[in-house]
Amino acid sequence: MNIQTGTMAPALSAGNPWTLVPSLGNLDAYISAVNRMPMLTLEQEQQYARQLKDNNDVDAAGKLVLxxxxxxxxxxxxxLGYGLPHGDLIQEGNVGLMKAVKRFDPDQGVRLVSYALHWIKAEIHEYILKNWRMVKVATTKAQRKLFFNLRSMKQGFKADTANEVTHRDTLSEGEIESMASQLNVKRSDVIEMETRLSGGDVMLDPGPGDDGEDSFGPIAYLADTHQEPTALLEARQRDTLASDGITNALSELDDRSRRIVEERWLKVNDDGSGGMTLHELAADYGVSAERIRQIESAAMKKMKKALAYYA
Structure with a gap:
């Protein structure tokens, strides 16, 4: 699958979902096309996964990938913040997706989306680890010039001051000005490249440490977790539960039970305090506080049963 050209596969029948992807186009066209791909139900996913596992059905694998x-x-x-092409990142992620589909076991009780996330990220991480350092160190013409000359020029400055007692490894203001003038680059470019070359590589994903526990690395905080597909789905489910779910659950209650639940748990006064207490509601209805608690408990059980539909 070539993201640069948009080429997906040989010509297939008009009814095949592969034909939704343009044979030639830019990255935006590819992204638009894949977002129109039909999503599979759980039953369809299980069916295709079993066909692939039991019969090595390539068409079933294609539908899972698509x-x-x-x-x-x-x-x-x-x-995208690593400076690498979006198309290349997608292409590496697609490799991970195909590996996940090949290894997916429908009998494990998990959806392919959850299983595939690990493989997709693993391939993208591997690509970044192999390419990020060189891309970030020297990308422009000025940076390349500095990359190949800065070390040798620093050695020249040290030789000129060999008789001085110094443990300084960084460039002085005069040396920065001299280097920028000789190489015809900006002073800020010299400072930036000096900073980049003086720092060592940091593993994005250190892996297990000496004690067997996973070490903490930049990969843990560089990704935007707010855009995780699973996190977005969970947030959407919470929003639905908090709106439609609560509304429908309350509609299952009688007027008295609904008012007790709303006063006890859903109302907030202007001063930030909650609604009425058990004793206030008991006085309002002319019953004991224990009776109000019993009504509230029964209402909560009924609502919990109604909310199970949204779980």
């Missing part, structure tokens, strides 16, 4: 291409685009977008 329905999750939008997931790769979403994950790849999280890593």
């Amino acid at each position: 329905s999750h291409l939008r997931l790769v685009v979403s994950v790849a977008r999280q890593y």
